Amino acid sequence: MLKKLSRMVLAGCLLGASLFICLGHTYAVEAEQDLAPHAVSAVLMDAGTGKVLFEKNPHLSLPPASITKLMTMLLVMEAVGQGKITLKDPVRVSEHAASMGGTQIFLEPGEQMSVHDMLKGVAIASANDASVALAEFLGGTEGNFVRMMNERARQLGMKNTHFQNANGLPAKNHYSSAYDIALLSREILKYPLITKFTGIYQDYLRQGSKKPFWLVNTNKLVRYYQGVDGLKTGYTSEARFCLAATAKREGxxxxxxxxxxxxxxxxxxxxxxxxxxxxxxYTSHTLYKKGDVVAVKKIEKGDHRTLVIRANQPITILVKKGEHPQSYKKKWTWTTLQAPIKPGQSLGKIQIEKEGQVVQELELVSTVEIKRANLWTSIKQAIGEVLFLPDELKETE
Incomplete structure (x- = not known):
């Protein structure tokens, strides 16, 4: 009986591993000089924290050209992650998709190509035809996919963005902003396959076939700037020359x-x-590695009493070179942690402070449902906690 109680308590603890941390956006501009004097709009952001280091007309709505394809790729990767599609799935090319002009991989109506190869064509060669083919595959029609794009933009806080197509070809009421694109770029960086593709300078599609196609990256910085592995270029006569780029050095x-x-x-x-x-x-300092325990909290009256909150990705702070990471302090604030708790419910937040000022905020959000415990479950939990709960799983913070 005691062993059974022990197993039940530990099961409640391990459930907390399915909680995740959402990074809050800290908006502060550091650079005083104009780092992009010829750009109409520009943003430089730390991908780890979302901190803005330089801005110039960051919220100005402008045509994004092929940078639009970042949203197309994000929705495809999210669908793969959710198990709705796989990278091996064949995508059939429609007349509409094959008719796209501009940069393309010259898909033919009725041709089939895997999601993986289509995605590669979009990421490396900025293929308009492959973008629409993927949009139709995922959304049924490009129009329905565009509705999905705009809904996802709203969820990401892209307040100055509206899409009209999946590839960024000129269209009325199709716009975004440098800050919104930076938010989108941070989100797509959660999927390493994208930077694996966008970091390639040249490759081939249809190898071994009668119609091999040579892919050359439209982002030349991939070849010439150390650490650059993406993300997306854009050009139309209206948008002029655009680029959403990412680079990584020493973390x-x-x-x-x-x-x-x-x-x-x-x-x-x-x-x-x-x-x-x-x-x-600047340099980056890691607060929590992926999988590290962030906190252990009791859920009052819950059918699972103790939750272990772990980082589902590395949590970092941006530190100016010469500063000591120890000068940054963590401050915890919790909501009333009492069952029932629903998925998506906020549990609290961590604020990172320096000299009394908040420089970063992290929100703790539940991805599991915690139901209210009945009387017998509560008794078993209480007995098990007293006798068997390991010290490392006792409540912290």
Missing amino acids: LRLVSVVMGEPDAKTRNAEVAGMFDYAFNQ
Whole structure:
């Protein structure tokens, strides 16, 4: 009987591993000089914390051109992660998808290509035809997929964004902003396959067939700037030259977005300069590694009494070079942790402070349902906790 009670209590503890941490956005501009003088709009952001290091007209709504494809790729990767589709699934090309102009991989109506290869064509070569084929595969129609894009943008807090198509070809009422694209870039960085593709300079599709296709990355910084492994270029005569780029060195990952640049050379030079500024000024310090225990909390009257809250991804803070990470303090605030608790319910937050000022905020959100315990369950939990709960699983913070 006692062994059974012990197993039941530990099961309640391990349930907490399914909680996750959402990073709150801290908006603070550090750079005083104009790092992108020729851009109409620009943002330099620390990908780990969301802290803005430089901004120029960050919320100005502008045509994003092919940077639009970041949202298309994000929705595909999220569908893969949710098990709705697989990377091996064949995608059939419609007449509509095959008719796209601009950059393409020259898909033919009726042709079939895997989600994996279509995604590669979008990520590396900015293929308009593959973008629409994926949109139709996932949404049924491109129009329905666009509704999915706009809903996801709303969820991500992209307040100055509205999509009209899946590839960024010119369309009325199709716009975004440098800050919104930076938010989108941070989200897509959760999927390493994307940077695996966008970090490739050249590759092939249809190898071994009669129609092999040579892919060349439209983002030349992948080849010429140390640490760059994405993300997406864009150009139309209306949008001019745009780029959402990411680079990583020694654990510090940055996102840089420029819109409305006069030419590709200036665009690349200004993005490289933004990266130089951040890498020279800052470093990243890890607070929690993926899987680390963040806190252990009791849920009053819950059918699972104790929850272990773990980091589902590395949690970092941005530190100026020469600063001591110890100067940053953690402050915990909890809601009333009492059953019932529903998925998506906020449990509390952690604030990272320096000299009394909040520099970063992390929200703790439940992904599980905790029901109210009946009397017999409560008695068993109480006995088991007294006798068997390990010290490392007792309530912290």
